[in-house]
Amino acid sequence: MFEHVFAPIKIREMELKNRIILPAMGTRMADADGSVTEKLVAYHAARAKGGCGLNIVEVAAVHTPSAPAHFVSISEDKFIEGHKKLTDAIHENGGKAGIQLWQGSIAASMDPKAKILVVSDMNFGPYTLKAITKEEIKEVIECYGAAAERAVKAGYDCLEFHLAHNYLPHSFLSAGLNHREDEYGGSFENRCRFPLEVIDELRKRMPEGMPLFIRIDAQDDLLENGMSIEEVIRFCKIAKEHGVDVLDVSRGNIITAASMYEVPPIDVPNAFNVENAARIRKETGMVTVGVGRINTAALAEELIADDKVDMVVMGRAQLADPEFANKAKEGHVEDIVHCVGCNQGCYDGFCDVANRPHITCMRNPMIGHEAEYTLDPAEHTKKVWVIGGGVAGMEAAQILHKRGHQVTVFEAADTLGGEFLLAGEAPGKGEMKAAALEMGAQTERMVTVHKNTVVDVEMIAKGDVDEVILAVGSSPIQIQLEGADKLTHVSAPEVLRREVKPEGKVAVIGGGLVGLETADTLASAGCEVTILEMKDSIGSDLGSLRKIAVMMKMQQLNVKMLTNSKVCKFTEEGIVLEDGTVVPCSCAVFAVGFHSNDSHLLAEACEKKQIPFHVIGDAKAARRAIDAVAEGFEVGRQI
Known part of the structure; x- marks a missing residue:
């Protein structure tokens, strides 16, 4: 099944067992100084164990002064040991490891202590940032080279040079951002100079048999005088001559509304950027990676089988389900937990520095906790009733089942899914509804489900139950108005x-x-x-x-x-x-808005019978699905 996706591929001396890539998504799981943590190691190990062909470690800073806190860094020798632990973990779990070498330009502003390097003078809030000097350019190029040597020592199988999203290298390449008047600006050849000098330095300091990827935008969206796809193709042909092997074709930038193409939400069509990648592949003759809301095995198979791309980035697909690749290969598609492009835990969680230590996922609260949330079998098996079959109730039921409890779900409606189903009714939100139905089907395969059943006080009084979860959801707020x-x-x-x-x-x-x-x-x-x-x-x-x-x-x-x-x-x-x-x-x-449905009578019935109970999801407070699922997961883990 999915024979094209799971066909091996060899690039220089690196052999991958399949065409699925975990891309370099920012996690903020590194220590404040950029050191690799056990949390990051466990996160990557879980995806390698789940069958991913290539894990690319995210946005690794090459230049210490401009490295933001909690971003992975490989800018100094002290980081090598941590990276070696990370590559060992990926290798031990059957995967290959790449690292994305990165200088983030204005993205470094996420950390007020980090130096911001820009290609040209730039107004930035109340300040004017001065353009990077030629001396600093030489310094950064040397940092890329030194980072490449460290990556080799740490055991990485390939390198990726981040040349997109108006980070510093892309800023040099694009006339929409580069307004320099020296040899690094003006003509196309001059704008290519810095990224090509970096590529030359990387190639010089990495083994001949190690592949070099570049992540590049297919075009500059919504950026005046930005790169056209024709210019991108022209640059890629030159990069090929300088030793680049693979094009990881992305899209978007962080200074215009086109930022939505970097982490495309559900509103953006699946595989929206693949036709661009296919054209670039055809005109350059290079190995090419397709990127952009490729979240099902069937879609990935179609894109590779149709000879549009050679490999596919499936990032958030593997956030939602770290076992995605294994399940697809074994033909257990019905058991996959699919990403729906909500962006609540990945992108929004990444940006919410004040409230979240690292990324998470609405569909998978285990992200960042792979080592400690092991879902061990319960010490004592209990009969647990879950009252309410929305996402909070279903998540709790599934986790309880996995830990060995006897679970019964009661749902008042004729379908599991709750408000998640409603979310999928709007135009373009069909994936949300499909995910709700899919989660319902997965729940019914695991536990006993009674639909069209309203639990009342008498049922609890007479029931043979050890613990109760009240996940009765919410209802629309009604307002009484004159007239x-x-x-x-x-x-x-x-x-x-x-x-x-x-x-x-x-x-x-x-x-x-x-x-x-x-x-x-x-x-x-x-x-x-x-x-x-x-x-x-x-x-x-x-x-x-x-x-x-x-x-x-x-x-x-x-x-x-x-x-x-x-x-x-x-x-x-x-x-x-x-x-x-x-x-x-x-x-x-x-x-x-919505208000919580009243569950106090059921709670009182539980208290009267001395049955422990838990109120979760919208029944506790009407919020987003990410909160409901997290609460369902947590109560399922603790009972």
Whole structure:
């Protein structure tokens, strides 16, 4: 099964057992000084054990002054020992190890103590950053070379030079960023000079048999005077002559809305960048890696079988399920936990320095805890009832089952999935619904499930149960307004489930994620939509990349968005705001959030019978799916 994906490939002297790559995704699992931690070793070892062909260790800083805290570093000899432990762990688990050599330019600003190197003078907030000097250029090139020697000593099988995403090397290459007037700027040949000098230094200081990859953007999106795909192809042909073996074709930059292409959310189509990679591959004749929301084995197989790319990056696919490759190879596709591109734990978690020590995953709370969260068998097997079959309840049920408990799930509806199903009803969100149904099917294969069953106090009183999990979810908040009888009004879930189909002018009250997805549903069906948000911003509960994509969609659909717009009352003409403005509409849709469903009677019944119980997910507080799944995982781990 998936014979093309699991065919071996040899590049110079490196042989890979399959075509699946874990890319160099930032984790923030390194120590403050950049040292490799046991946490990072366990994270990579789990993916190598899971069958990945090549693990590329992430954004490894080559230059100490510009190395941000908690980013992996290979800028000094003291780091070699830690990297050797990491490569040993990957090798011992059947994989190959690469390392991505990186100088992050303005991305170093994540750490206020790190030096920021820029290709040209640049306005950066209240400051003007001065362009890197020629002396500093020579220093950085030497640092790349020294890092390559350390990587060889540490046992890496290949190197990757990060030449994308407006980090320093890409900034030199792109005329949209490089405004220098010396030999490193101006003409295409001059702009190529710095990255080619780095490539030459790397090639000189690594073994002849070791492959050199470059990660490069297919083009510069939304960047005036940026690199075209034709220029990228021209550069890649030259890079090939300088000893580059593999093109890892990415897309995006961190200074425009095109940043959404770096870690593309669910709003961006699967394999959106592969046609670019296929063209670059065809015109350069180089081994090429396809990148961009390739999250199923079937899609990966199709892309390689159709001769579009030679290998595929499957990063977040292996965050969601470290056993992805093994399950696919063995034909157990139905057991794979698929990434849905929510970005809640990977990108948003990476950027949330104040609240999260490192990345996580909405679908896999074990990330960063691979060593300590071993899911050991329970000391005493218990009969556990899980009341509620949303994602929190299903996660708890699965973990409890894996630890040997006897689990029964009770769901009031006819389908498992809860609000996760609702999230998948909006246009372009089919993967979310599919994941909810998939998780439901996986749960039913593991434990006993009773659907269309409402658990009451009497059932608990009579039940043969040792512990109870209350995961009863949430319901839409209802608001009573003056004039409610004068204007048709419905809830967002009714619209998303197509239970009602408003027409004409429709106002959506609430500008959070649910309100935006409701507006998308209505506008895509031909309605003239206005979003009314009482706060001063729309989409405040969205992560930054999803917000870019969703707002672009709203603009394309001509959705009108009004902030600081508190709804006062309804009239036959429409909605009256607090300032007296009338918003004409024939229907109002409430999307003002959700409140926890009441579970206090069930809790009291448990207390009366002296049964330990746990309230989790939206039943505890209506939040994001990442919180619900994490709570389900944690309670399942502790019982």
